[in-house]
Amino acid sequence: MKNYIAIDIGASSGRLVQAQLYEKRLVLKEIHRFSNSFNQRNGHDYWDVDHIFAEMIKGLQKAKQLGIDACRLGLDTWAVDYVLLDREGQRLEEVYAYRDKRTEGAPEKFHAKMSREQVYAKTGIQELPFNTLYQLFVHDQSQLCEADAIMMVPDYLYYLLSGRRMNEVTNASTTQMLNLSTREFDEELLGLLQLRRDQFSELIEPGQSLGMIRPELAQKYDLPQCELVVVPTHDTASAVIGVPAQEGRSWAYISSGTWSLLGAELDRPLNSKAAMEANYTNEWGAYGTYRFLKNIMGLWMIQEVRRESGNACSFSQLAELAAAELPFRSLIPCNDPRFLNPESMVAEIQLYCKETSQQIPQKMGEIARCIFDSLALTYFDALRELERLLKRSIDVLHIVGGGSNNELLCQLTANVIGKTVQAGPSESTALGNIAVQMISSQEVKDIKAARELIARSFSPKVFEPRTIDNLEQVLQRWGKLVSHL
Template sequence: MFMHIAIDIGASSGRLVAANVDAGQLDLQEIYRFKNEMTERNGHLYWDIDYLFMEVIKGLQKAKQQGIDACTIGIDTWAVDYVLLDESGARLQDVFAYRDDRTEQVPDRLHQQLSREVVYTKTGIQEQRFNTLYQLFAHESDELFRASSILLVPDYLYYRLSGQRMNECTNASTMQLLNVASRDFDEDLLELVQLRKDQFASLKEPGESLGPILPELISTFNLPDCQLIVVPTHDTASAVVGVPIQGDRSWAYLSSGTWSLLGVEREQPLNTMEALQCNYTNEWGMNGTYRFLKNIMGMWMIQEVRRELGEAHGFGEMAKLASYSPAFRSLVPCNHDRFLSPKSMIMEIKNCCQESGQPVPGTPGELARCIFDSLALTYYDAMLELNRLHGQPIEVLHIVGGGSQNALLCQLTADLLEIEVQAGPSESTALGNLAVQMIAASRLSDLGAARRCIAQTFPPTAYFPQQMEGRDQILLHWHQIHLSLSIKS
């Protein structure tokens, strides 16, 4: 049996999902799922990259056991984190996790040498202290000098499977090292971090083939006969491919997972000084497009609250408890660095509310309500900026990813933004990954056909805006909280 397999790895879990297309419908099945987490060692946070590779192998073994003899494979993960290889292909270091605090003061130090304005004009990438540019600036220089290749995490997993080194372009763009004008590595930025262009592999576009999996892996582990297809290896890029666009209304997407990414698909980058001030990014997308978007903290906050509570409550139950709690009673600025990697998310939320003179949430429902209300308001602010910068009012917002299953948050978002919200599919990242494989295999004709197929197979749920009592007072309160906290800081 022949299938297409998406290897989709996030910050908390990974899975292998198989699919085929028949009569315009996708048949999707999960083959294998595994946990993923950062580990702390010697004061730093790392990913266990060897564990992730072996979990991929286990998943492919499961596929073979289920009768899949041949397949195509595509890999997507998170962005920015990198692997250093020597000339023989051996790893030089453990893989730092982006939430590690070694880059806390790095952007200010780097921009003493090259201004934020110049870097943004070159790259169009928003400033996040965990961007690869800042991570490399903080990295030990002798180890960087010894590196023969610098690959991002999904590039490395492709390398382990195929023996070929490459830098996939949608993820490479997040490094903040690519020039939007030349669409290549920027020599000034490479010099800034004391690197050479030959330390990076060639840039690959989604849809290209890397050929077969290494024969020794097939024989050693009894794997299917796999052909490796380059997909958008940045999970958000794959998620945007998986947005179920229908009709000709102007649309934006919100990829809602550990992070919330709100943006539009553009033919040209928008790296103006106003976009810099609003901290919007121009990450590369499918078919030479740009994902003009803003990073928002996302479901990370509720994930951490649930973890601290012992995971006694499922995410669905947390949303239900939130719906019973008073609305807009306690609010926090989700994108503040204090919520990036706190020792206790619950205490950080409580402290923030106390500092701003608000009621302190105590119950799981109150904590969840605080997060969901604050996220919806953060989406509202970002959409105002997006409409202004993009210059075309958005008529419908597509929420995809795991957060699309949160009916409370979807309705809050529709009410605040006063536009229609189309929610789903929750599997947009895996679907986008699979769609690119199917286009490469001529099973789907192009991106438009892939999106129509996704919409037909997984019809989204529509949320229409309802009148929100006291909306103006809520927005005023929200902005007063931001002002209060900025003054105190």
């Protein structure tokens, strides 16, 4: 029986998950889990990539102790953040976290050199202040000139495991620097950043093998013999592969975690003026697909509320407290930049409600309810935009990832959008990671077969819409609150 291991690292935690095919179903087992977060130093936010790599090694040691002597291994993380290497392959700088405030105002300064319309026509990527394009624009120029290699975080972690340099396409597309027509780094954008193409490595598609883990690593730490398979290294790209969608139905997805990514899978990009104005993005997916989606501030807000409370309640307890509160009393525009990384999420929510003459949430349940109601309404707006841009209706919305476990939010979403919601699997990112490994090994034929296998192995929970009596009034209030975004 073949062993597959997915290393799935998000903004708040990472884990190693083992998968095996047993009686035509996938069986998952979590081998190792660890915390992850950025740390502030000298006024900036940085990731501790040494900690991440050490935890990866620890997880592989546990795999060996469990009797896994050989496996295929794939790795995914978040997007947009990058690593600079010198000619000896050593880091030139600690890795900035995308929530660092150094990019405030950067898009406006960059677009004085090239318009938003020109950049979107080239790349199809939505404007977000933390995109790699803007991060590199404000990075110390002398250090950029010194860099021999620029790679994304998962590229760097693969490099530490394999010794091979690459830029995997699903994550590279989030840099806002790949040209949709040439399918290469855009020379004009590189020129504006004073960067060279040879500072980036070969663009690699998911499904390729990088060969075996470095022998010296396996020997030093007593690790399994791992064949390293390039998977969609952007965790959302892996999560979309893990959506158990049925062919023949018009479907959309929300990859629900720290961020909520709402969109559709397309076979060609949609970088029209209307798509740009709606701030939809065309991130590259596996096997020639595109993730036409919108970034929505997701469960980061409730994660921050929980952290500020000293983790006094679990996420499920927060959902229970929220369910006991009256709905739609206090609402916040989730995508307002003020909620990206405030000093206090609770205080920022309360301040916004005060400024807009709404009831100020005080209790934990009231604050959680405010967040969940606002997220459901944000999903409504984004889904309506998506249908307008695609010029077709959506029949079913799949919610995958950790947020699929939040039954209150799933039911709220179904109620507001008036469509069926299928929730799960919560492990869609690891499953998509593993699915690409299995296709690469020819144990699964293609994406269609992989999704059928996932649906057979992990049945989604179905939420049918229920009537909201005062929905029209709620939507009118909501429209006024988000009109400035």
